[in-house]
Amino acid sequence: MTTAPEPTFATALVTGASTGLGAVYADRLARRGFNLILVARDAGRMEALAETLRGQTGVAVEVLPADLTDRADLARIEARLASDPAITMLINNAGMSLNNGLLDSATDQIEQLIALNITAPTLLASAAGKAFVARGTGAIITIASVLALAPEMFDGVYSGSKAYVLNLSQSLASQVEPKGVRVQAVLPGATRTEIWERSGKDVDAFPAEMVMEAGDLVDAALLGFDRGETVTIPPLADEGQWTAFVQARLAMGPGLSRRDVAPRYREPALA
Numbered sequence: 001m002t003t004a005p006e007p008t009f010a011t012a013l014v015t016g017a018s019t020g021l022g023a024v025y026a027d028r029l030a031r032r033g034f035n036l037i038l039v040a041r042d043a044g045r046m047e048a049l050a051e052t053l054r055g056q057t058g059v060a061v062e063v064l065p066a067d068l069t070d071r072a073d074l075a076r077i078e079a080r081l082a083s084d085p086a087i088t089m090l091i092n093n094a095g096m097s098l099n100n101g102l103l104d105s106a107t108d109q110i111e112q113l114i115a116l117n118i119t120a121p122t123l124l125a126s127a128a129g130k131a132f133v134a135r136g137t138g139a140i141i142t143i144a145s146v147l148a149l150a151p152e153m154f155d156g157v158y159s160g161s162k163a164y165v166l167n168l169s170q171s172l173a174s175q176v177e178p179k180g181v182r183v184q185a186v187l188p189g190a191t192r193t194e195i196w197e198r199s200g201k202d203v204d205a206f207p208a209e210m211v212m213e214a215g216d217l218v219d220a221a222l223l224g225f226d227r228g229e230t231v232t233i234p235p236l237a238d239e240g241q242w243t244a245f246v247q248a249r250l251a252m253g254p255g256l257s258r259r260d261v262a263p264r265y266r267e268p269a270l271a
Contacts, residue, residue: 011035011060011086013077015068015124016094018045020193021143024218025091026053026061035060037087039077040094041067068094068120069112081127085135090128092121092142092165101155110157117161122168129172132181139182141225142169146189146233149245162187166231173230182228186221188212189235 012029016022017038026036030053038046043065050061064080066073081087095117098105125140132138147159148166169185176183190211217234224232236242255262 010088011037011084012089012091013037013039013081013087013128014091014093015039015077015120017091018042018049020093021188021191021214021218022091022093023049024214025093025141028218028222029089029091030057030059030061033057033059034089035086037062037064037080039064039066039068041065068124069115074120074123078123078127081124082131085131087128088132088135088138090124090138090140092124092140094120095143095161097158098155102157105157113157113161117158118164121165125168125172129176129181133176133179136180138180139184139225140169140172141184141186141221144169144185144187146187146235148187170230177230182225183230184221184225185231186217186224187231187233188217191217 012025012034014022014026014029014036017026017036018040019042022038022040026038026049030036036050036053036059038050038061040046043063046063046065050063053059053061064077066077068074068077081090096113098109098113102110121142125142128138128140132140142165144166145159145162147154148163151159151163153159166185166187169183173183191214192211193214212235220234221232224234231242233242
């Protein structure tokens with residue numbers, strides 16, 4: 001691993017910090033000198049991680065148990081982001097997948113995914129963004145997914161939630177980056193974390209060459225952040241493909257809203 005740059009931010013609040021990508025982000029940021037606030041439901045696992053990081057790095061680590069699908073708990077984290085001037089980085093990582101697709105999942109399961117994957121990161125980004133803009137510095141990193149770009153491949157509820165946070169991040173970046181606030185969306189492919197087991201799937205069912213280790217994913221994402229990327233796709237080798245995708249999307253912009261219906265949608269005149 002290359003030597004990390006000097007810390008730019010004082011304290012990072014990491015959601016979904018008890019395991020997986022959140023725990024790795026906590027480790028990597030602690031080693032960069034960030035103090036941490038860990039947010040997740042599993043207080044025991046966060047305490048164990050906090051004790052390890054305090055001992056190995058000497059940073060301050062606070063454990064803040066919360067269920068981000070619970071509106072009262074979410075409001076507590078929003079309030080902390082809004083009121084604590086030490087927090088200048090938000091890692092919007094908490095998320096979940098479904099055991100099944102839209103037609104085979106219970107209503108409460110779908111609502112829970114929307115609450116965790118869409119409502120929570122939106123409201124936390126809003127609270128952090130307002131606070132960071134007021135101070136003229138800060139960063140919001142949100143974990144999306146490559147499925148935001150491939151809705152036909154898997155469950156559309158999950159991929160749709162990740163397309164949403166990608167859209168949110170790109171829009172937010174255009175608003176706040178001129179004011180000194182960084183925004184990054186990270187798009188992992190299949191990555192070895194507990195989200196698979198929790199959603200009843202086996203990550204080892206994928207070919208081995210498709211599955212990235214969590215540490216490699218976070219290290220690549222932070223390198224993309226250091227380089228100033230708004231969208232980072234760690235498994236994508238050909239950056240030109242992403243560039244072409246963005247250019248094609250932007251090229252459509254001038255023609256997306258017009259007074260007149262496009263000629264291809266006009267019925268031919270009757271003889």
